[in-house]
Amino acid sequence: MTTHPTPAVISHYASGGADVDDATVWAVEAHLEVCAECRALLSGAVDPGTRELLDRVAAGITAGITAGPGPVRRRRLPRTGVAARVLPWLATAAGLMLAAVLFEKTFASLPSLVLLIAPVAPLLPVAAVWSRRLDPAWELTATMPRTGLPLLMRRTLGVLITVVPVLAVAGWGTGHSPGLWLLPALGFTAGALALGTLVGVDRAALALAVAWSAGVVAPSLADGQLPIVLTGSSLPGWALTTVVLTAVLLVRARRRPRHLTRTFR
Amino acid sequence: MMRTVSVAETRPSTHPWAVHAEKLQVKAGRHLAVNELDLTLGTGVHGLLGPNGAGKTTLMRALATVVKPSAGRLTLLGEDVTAGADLRRVRRGLGYLPQHFGFYPRFTVREFVEYLAWLKEMPKTVIPAAVQRAIERVGLADRADSRMKTLSGGMLRRAGIAQAIVNDPEVLLLDEPTVGLDPEQRFDFRELLRDIGLDSCVLVSTHLVEDVAVACTDVVLINDGRLVWQGSADELAQQGGTDDAGDSATERGYSALLRAHRGRVSA
Numbered sequence: 001m002t003t004h005p006t007p008a009v010i011s012h013y014a015s016g017g018a019d020v021d022d023a024t025v026w027a028v029e030a031h032l033e034v035c036a037e038c039r040a041l042l043s044g045a046v047d048p049g050t051r052e053l054l055d056r057v058a059a060g061i062t063a064g065i066t067a068g069p070g071p072v073r074r075r076r077l078p079r080t081g082v083a084a085r086v087l088p089w090l091a092t093a094a095g096l097m098l099a100a101v102l103f104e105k106t107f108a109s110l111p112s113l114v115l116l117i118a119p120v121a122p123l124l125p126v127a128a129v130w131s132r133r134l135d136p137a138w139e140l141t142a143t144m145p146r147t148g149l150p151l152l153m154r155r156t157l158g159v160l161i162t163v164v165p166v167l168a169v170a171g172w173g174t175g176h177s178p179g180l181w182l183l184p185a186l187g188f189t190a191g192a193l194a195l196g197t198l199v200g201v202d203r204a205a206l207a208l209a210v211a212w213s214a215g216v217v218a219p220s221l222a223d224g225q226l227p228i229v230l231t232g233s234s235l236p237g238w239a240l241t242t243v244v245l246t247a248v249l250l251v252r253a254r255r256r257p258r259h260l261t262r263t264f265r
Numbered sequence: 266m267m268r269t270v271s272v273a274e275t276r277p278s279t280h281p282w283a284v285h286a287e288k289l290q291v292k293a294g295r296h297l298a299v300n301e302l303d304l305t306l307g308t309g310v311h312g313l314l315g316p317n318g319a320g321k322t323t324l325m326r327a328l329a330t331v332v333k334p335s336a337g338r339l340t341l342l343g344e345d346v347t348a349g350a351d352l353r354r355v356r357r358g359l360g361y362l363p364q365h366f367g368f369y370p371r372f373t374v375r376e377f378v379e380y381l382a383w384l385k386e387m388p389k390t391v392i393p394a395a396v397q398r399a400i401e402r403v404g405l406a407d408r409a410d411s412r413m414k415t416l417s418g419g420m421l422r423r424a425g426i427a428q429a430i431v432n433d434p435e436v437l438l439l440d441e442p443t444v445g446l447d448p449e450q451r452f453d454f455r456e457l458l459r460d461i462g463l464d465s466c467v468l469v470s471t472h473l474v475e476d477v478a479v480a481c482t483d484v485v486l487i488n489d490g491r492l493v494w495q496g497s498a499d500e501l502a503q504q505g506g507t508d509d510a511g512d513s514a515t516e517r518g519y520s521a522l523l524r525a526h527r528g529r530v531s532a
Contacts, residue, residue, distance in 0.1 A: 079376045080383075081369050136367035140428070143329045144384035145356035 004038055005031060007045070014045035081137060082129055082155055089128040090162050093121045097170045104174050111226040114174045116217045119184035120209040122163045126192050127205035129155040134202075149253040152201070156189060180230060183238035188212070190245035197252045280343030282307055283436050283466035284328060289337035291320075291327040291490075298323035300490035301337065310462035312477030312484045312498070313470040314519060320490040321470045322364050325440045328468065329361040342435055357386055360434030364441050364470075366425040370414035374405055374424045377413060381428040399431040400424075404453055418445035426454070430461065437467045443476055455480035478502065478515035486522055493526045 005013075005028050012020045013028045020028075032039055043051070100113040130152060132138050141147075164182065171181040188208055195204035220227045228234060284306040291299035298320040315321050326332045327339065334347050342358050344350035368377060378396045387395060400409045403423040408416065413424065422445050429437060443451055458480045461467055468485075471477060477484055477498060484501045486494040494501075498515065505517025509524070 079372060080380055081372075084369050084371060136369060139326075139331060139363040139365065139367060140361065140381065141384060142331050143356060143359060143361050144381070145353045145386045146384045147353075 004035065007041055010038060010041050011045040014042055015047070081135065081141065083158075085134050085136075086125050086128045086155075086159065089125040090159070093124050093163055094166045096124075097121055097166050101170045101173050110224060111220050112174065112176065112230075113221075114170050115176055115180055115226065115230050116220060118167050118170070118181035119188045120212050121167060122159055122185055122189050123192055123205040123209045125159040125163065126156055126189055127202040129159060129201070130196070131202035132200075149250075152193065156193065160186075160189065177232065179235045179238075180232070183235060183242065184230070187238050187242040187245065190242050190249065194245045194249040194252070197249065278343065280340070281305075282340070283342060284468070285338075285340040287338040289324075289327070289334050289339055291323050291332060291334045293320075293323045293332075297335075298490055299327065299334075302487065302490060302492055304485065304492055304495070306466050306468060306483075306485075308462070308464060308466055309482040310458050310467045310469065310480060312481035313468055313487065314472070314474065314477055314484060315487040315493075316523065317472070319488045321487065322440055323490075324487070325361075325364075325438050325468070325470055328436070329359060329363075329438050330356060331361075331363075353386075357432070358435040360429035360432060360437040362422075362425045362429045362439045362442055366421065368413050368421065368424070370412065372413050373410050374400060374413060374416070374427070375409045377424065378428045378431055382431045385432045387432055395431050395433075396427075399427040402430065402457055403427045404450070419447060419450060422446060423450070426457075430457075433465075435465050437461060437465055438470075439467070440470045441472075442469060443471060443473060451476070474511075474516045474519050475513065478513065486519070488523060488526055489530070494522045 005024075009020060009024065009028060012018075013025060032042060046054075096117060097114070100117045103113045104110075128134050135141060164185070167181050167185060168178070171178060192201060192205040192208055195208065196202075198204070199207075216227050216229070229237075282305045284304065286302055286304040289299055289302045289304070290297060300320075302320075302324065313321050313324070323332070327334050328341065330341075330346060330352055337347065338345060339347050341355045344352075344355050346352060346355060369380075372380070375396060378399060379392055382392045382396055383389075397406075397409075400406055403426050405420060405423050405427060408420060413421065416424065422442065426439065426442055429439065443454060446454060455476070458467060458469065462482065469476070469481065478501075481498050484494075484496060484498055485492065486501075494504075501518040501522070502514035503518065505511065505514060505519070505521040507517075509517040509521040511517040511520050
């Protein structure tokens, strides 16, 4: 802290600083910023016209603050384009699972529809998170630096966090072991992403969903019994498949990051 | 507003041109829309002129890294994007307004620009202020919290410009930015262009020759995917004779250059 300037210097400064040199003005200014006592001296030294002007400005600002709009509240969860366009597909997946539960409760003699549909339930929203056709601002989002595997994983994780609880409710409601609905669902999600590095995630997810429906769901509904791949003995197989497919995805994405950004968008 | 200037901003650039294309070929579908184009762009506002189908939009999309060039070399901000450069670093320095500007109808202008600022990997702490500044610069502050589906065409265009400039891009690509703007907004827009062009490379594609004459320091004329002519706006005005088509000196220069080019090609 510097020594306080004399009241005479302060009053010279207040009157415009005509009789004091620049260096003194700067020193006084720097001191005033940190010293409340001298600021009080200064406000006593300014002429009444200036003081009245300052009072008017202060009153005006206070009135403006009280009358004007309040600060805009920031949303806790920022809206993202992907959330907006995936929401309907999440709802569809949830609705599908609910329908499967009702069906299973009504027709107890048929094989469990919940287990048959659970593997492909995350595929619809996963297809929607990285689909060029569903994104109206695709041309813009394709030029963004934030893209590639981290963004894809983030979005897929978001889908799983929403879909898995629905599956859990459905599985619990119909009394199936968690492994039987969780592992196939994770396996198919990893498969869609891994295949997505070749043909695009949306196409890969749809292809897998169609293949599963035609190859497994339809025949087992016709036969009236669950396929062998959805029984307890095939759980290690599902776990292994999931791990292998995830590894394939990571390796492919690391080796050809540009390829990944292009086919995923 | 005070802000800290980072080391990266004051670092001298190591590239002579912000945009450098050599024998660049870009396909639009099967058609070769940009054919062996050589182009260098530095700091300033460049107007990209050309008749319909000249390859303006395809060139813009290649510069914005939407499509990959099929042959030739393209260097953006010193990174050779045709040779597997770090696209992410380049894209952080880009701003792009597409010709057909898609948006999320239920978003407010602020939400939309915020989302794109996030996708542009801007630090979280600077996004709110940068978004507000971008929206103010395009004159949309009073509509910042309206949903985008309630905006008029000109307002949407300005929202698009706001998202393009939100990250203070080093290369700003605007494809037909003045479509739907009324005369007064066009004046403001030209002012904004001049302001941004002081320290970044701005490429404005347009077929309004008057926009180019007023707001651009430099003119790039292309036809059939090739560079026809590059020079200052004043030089363009001097190219035309009294018997060339057009109402202003710039328009006459434009038609004279195009006619001469077509003559050379068919000869």
